[in-house]
Amino acid sequence: MIDAHIHLDQYNDAEIKRIVKNMQFGGIEGLVCVSTNLESSMANLALAERYPETVHPAFGYHPENPLPNEEEVIRLLSWMEREERRMIAVGEIGLPYYLRRRMAKEGRPFDLNAYVHLLERFLSFAGQYGKPVVLHAVYEDADLVCDLLERYRIRKAHFHWFKGAKHTVQRMADLGYYISFTPDLLYESEIMELARSYPADQVMAETDGPWPFEGPFAGQLTQPTMVLKVAEAWAALQGVAPEEARCQLRENTRRFYGI
Numbered sequence: 239m240i241d242a243h244i245h246l247d248q249y250n251d252a253e254i255k256r257i258v259k260n261m262q263f264g265g266i267e268g269l270v271c272v273s274t275n276l277e278s279s280m281a282n283l284a285l286a287e288r289y290p291e292t293v294h295p296a297f298g299y300h301p302e303n304p305l306p307n308e309e310e311v312i313r314l315l316s317w318m319e320r321e322e323r324r325m326i327a328v329g330e331i332g333l334p335y336y337l338r339r340r341m342a343k344e345g346r347p348f349d350l351n352a353y354v355h356l357l358e359r360f361l362s363f364a365g366q367y368g369k370p371v372v373l374h375a376v377y378e379d380a381d382l383v384c385d386l387l388e389r390y391r392i393r394k395a396h397f398h399w400f401k402g403a404k405h406t407v408q409r410m411a412d413l414g415y416y417i418s419f420t421p422d423l424l425y426e427s428e429i430m431e432l433a434r435s436y437p438a439d440q441v442m443a444e445t446d447g448p449w450p451f452e453g454p455f456a457g458q459l460t461q462p463t464m465v466l467k468v469a470e471a472w473a474a475l476q477g478v479a480p481e482e483a484r485c486q487l488r489e490n491t492r493r494f495y496g497i
């Protein structure tokens with residue numbers, strides 16, 4: 239299988255070695271490694287050089303980060319242009335749902351437009367180079383992102399760890415967008431519901447590691463081998479054999495990312 243979304247650069251060196259070794263034993267053949275800023279993009283490119291068959295890097299700026307200044311944006315975009323052939327996708331990009339909520343709670347002002355503008359620059363880059371996009375856009379933000387994807391004529395969109403309203407889910411499914419499930423598929427009823435209804439040929443499995451999980455994964459280091467559990471849970475919800483689920487999730491990921 240393939241872990242369709244992981245922050246491998248956020249693990250320490252000993253953990254990375256252990257993760258790669260466990261992958262080989264667990265039957266995990268590849269990782270889509272997303273980035274959070276320029277430094278993180280460079281780290282993921284270095285990991286792709288170290289593990290060329292395994293690590294497929296995506297470059298971008300995580301939307302839950304503080305807004306970058308203009309110089310940072312230009313440095314990142316020009317570096318991405320230079321390394322364009324090395325990147326599998328543009329990501330992680332999107333809109334800052336959790337940051338915005340936190341600021342609102344604290345009664346602090348928040349400029350969503352500046353984040354929308356930043357996202358548009360990445361979408362324009364993706365359109366120009368024909369790259370898929372890895373999106374962090376949940377709940378009402380996903381509607382806004384769908385509008386932008388249509389405006390920039392981007393068809394290959396992966397909404398990772400997605401959650402949102404029924405009408406948004408329907409719109410995304412109809413437009414052929416992909417979503418992915420994390421290990422919380424084993425214990426979050428909202429996600430199980432989504433997994434039952436979303437088209438089987440538009441879903442993938444991910445860990446978003448090193449993000450920690452609860453339920454049966456409490457206290458464990460998040461690892462790519464956990465996508466095997468995600469596949470098992472998805473198989474049960476879909477009423478198919480685990481082997482069939484693993485194949486389907488793997489094929490979907492390979493088709494979407496061209497790996």
Ligand SMILES: [Zn+2]
Pocket residue numbers: 243245272330446
């Ligand atoms: Zn992520």
